[in-house]
Amino acid sequence: MATKPAIRNTTAPRHRKLTMKDIRAAAKRLSNWGRWGKDDEIGTLNYVSAENIVEAAQLVRKGKVMSLALNYDQYGPQGAKSKYPALGRFNPIHCMLRTGTDAYSGVLDKRKIRGTDDLIIMPLQCGTQWDGLGHILYGDHMYNGFDCRTVTSAGAEKGGIEKTKEKMVGRGVLLDVARAMGRRWLPDGFAVTNEILDLAAAKQKVEVKRGDYLFVRTGHVERCLDKKSWDGFSGGDAPGLAFETLDWLHKKQVAAIVTDTWGVEVRPNETDEANQPWHWIAIPIMGLSVGEIFNLGELAKDCAADRRYEFMFVGPALPITGAVGSPVNPLAIK
16 A cells, blocks of 8 residues: 655745746736625625534534633733834733722722723734735735725725624634644744645544635744743744645635734745735735634644534624724634
8 A cells, every 4th residue: 555645844845936927827816806796895704604604603512612812911922022023013002091099099089980991002913813805915906906095094995804893703624734743833934735734634534615714723822932932923934824825725715714823824935026925815816814823722732632623713803994904802612
């Protein structure tokens, strides 16, 4: 009986470097512009049907709820040492407007009620978050051919994250790539190819279907938590999806893709001619919702324990009008 070929992946892309010609060809090949009408603003979330959600609810057997979010606080992944600029992002700043000390001292008793209030200042993509379809542009256009100038200083007139507020619910599927490769976590520069996605699905006996919310675990967030350091995480080198996986995701017709890395795709990137080339196609061309910096550690352990790599997923974005991204407390329910 013939043995299966070894996975030909180390810590670097196995193919020649991508060129702008490759990126342009992918844009032509994988475009979903007009697929759901000229006015569509939610892209691949259209794949999720009411029947999909009913089927997802039937996956709940234990009543176990797992949050996939990092806490939003000063210990988050932004602002750590990195050779890449932070693009203005910083960790949340939490401030109190009224405190228990104020109440005890009687400072605010004129209101005849004792209570506390607070506020938070934060970039919408500084922690566990969704990328909106207005986040990445292809040339002068965003998803579905909308003019990039529709994203103004007042927000996104098209593709705002609030358009998804009744979405991000359905069947979640975890492909634990790190576990499938026999590793605690993958090394930086490790390119997750189509072959590896198929391998993980086969090993974990789960099928990726139309309308699924696909989670790919590399272990990157867990590595940082284990080392108690986010140095180099934001914008730095990382394991991630190879450019070729865009065709795989397009064929599978997934609703969204989620990873535990800063930017989903492998870093260093597979080209010197563009930054984050996978994003160039996934968001503005395919209209694919992208989740980043999810904490998949607990979910991975639970899936390995009960050997079920599917679950009900609930993780809607905050309906912030005109936003191009959103923080989220995503839940896996089994």
